[in-house]
Amino acid sequence: MITKRMEDYLRVIYELKYYNGDIKIKDIAFKLNIKPSSVVEMLDRMKDLGLVKYEKRKRITLTKKGEEIAKSLKVKNESILKFLKLLGVPHNIAVEDAHKMEHILSKETLERIKDFILYVETCPKPIPNWLKNFRYFCKYKKLRCKC
Amino acid sequence: MITKRMEDYLRVIYELKYYNGDIKIKDIAFKLNIKPSSVVEMLDRMKDLGLVKYEKRKRITLTKKGEEIAKSLKVKNESILKFLKLLGVPHNIAVEDAHKMEHILSKETLERIKDFILYVETCPKPIPNWLKNFRYFCKYKKLRCKC
DNA sequence: GAAAATAAATAGTTTACCCTAAATTTTCTT
DNA sequence: AAGAAAATTTAGGGTAAACTATTTATTTTC
Secondary structure (H helix, E strand, O other), rough: OOHHHHHHHHHHHHHHHHHHOOOOHHHHHHHHOOOHHHHHHHHHHHHHOOOOOOOOOOOOOHHHHHHHHHHHHHHHHHHHHHHHHHHOOHHHHHHHHHHHHHOOOHHHHHHHHHHHHHHHHHHHOOOOOOEEEEEHHHOOOOOOOOO | OOOOHHHHHHHHHHHHHHHHHHHHHHHHHHHHHHHHHHHHHHHHHHOOOOOOEEOOOOOEEEEEHHHOOOOHHHHHHHHHHHHHHHHOOOOHHHHHHHHHHHOOOOOHHHHHHHHHHHHHHHOOOOOOOOHHHHHHHHOOOOOOOOO
């Protein structure tokens, strides 16, 4: 069974590959703020589940399956992040929350989130009036529109 | 340290008190879909943290602290649930997702969620136009407004 | 090419949850 | 009030994910 924590590892490995090319145990550990020995242990488990290819002291790579999952997490994450920022959540906090939410949201909720983003982006104006008014409302706690 | 799981227990105990008056080990177990023996174990830990009052085979109650936390979880949950439903997430799924989200959302995100609800509810119409249009957009994936 | 530095792997613990099975206590029935 | 049934507790295990400390490999540097 693929756990939330394994999803964290997949995401980190996926990102490291993207930015660094090579994936080092200690870099994974650093990103997850844990010790390298914990990473080795987890990689063994993830290997058994067919998520990574990994032999002692050899290059670490994601399997097809691992990469698919990582990619879909990344896509989910991007939607959630964008959504939170539309709502006016400050960037750093939005990043944190998005990482937590990506593990747990149902696909239905995710669909509504994606629709929301699309609804805003499909609008001819850069930011629709109602969203501007929402931002205003967040700041001053009062309406300035007829809705 | 108060874990997410303890928060689940707090919520369940709080609800059981509200609806049943009396809190039985087996009811907690049933609600959480686990065995009674696991509940006993957890109650011991929660007792050490000052979240519940509990002596073998005696009545279970929340402490002041436990109740505060439970109450604040309930409030959070209600906001999240309402929010998800405004977005058009079906009730049952919204309930599930809200229970997961209540453990992890930052207070900033929660504030934006509450503002969103308030923004909708402050509007003189029962449902603001932009929200109606969003619902339409979710269904047909096209705009019918000037935003 | 050997010593020093760095990286990775292993062994043994810990903590938070959960489980089953068995023992005990309480409650219900007759 | 005694025996049956239900609820609770205890004892003993298990798994996921971390940790520390030690050992083994690989790189770097001299």
